[in-house]
Amino acid sequence: MKELMKSACSECGGQVKRKAISQEFEKEGVKVKLSGFKAWVCTQCGEIYFEPGGAAHVAHAVNCLFALAFAERQHKGTVSAHLG
Ligand SMILES: [Zn+2]
Secondary structure, eight states: OEEOOSSBOTTTOOBEEEEEEEEEEEETTEEEEEEEEEEEEETTTOOEEEOTTHHHHHHHHHHHHHHHHHHTTOTTSEEEEEOO
16 A cells, blocks of 8 residues: 555556545454545556555554454454445
C-alpha cells in the first residue's frame, strides 16, 4: 500500500482510478478483512494507492480489527469491517 503522489502509477505508469476496494490482512495466522474503502487502484497492474494520510487511517482500522480478532480468539475465522 502506497500513498498517491501523482496521477499515474509509480510502478508501471498506468492510469489510477478511485474505487471502493476490499483487502484482507493476515497477522500470526489471523485474518481480518476491510471492505468498501476508497483507494486509488492502477488499472494496469493493480497497485493500490491512498491519498496522503489515508494509509494511516486504514492501518489504524486494520490494527483495531486485529486487536478484536485476538481478543475474541477468532483464529479460525475472519473479522471483517465494511465501510459505506
Ligand atoms: Zn501500475
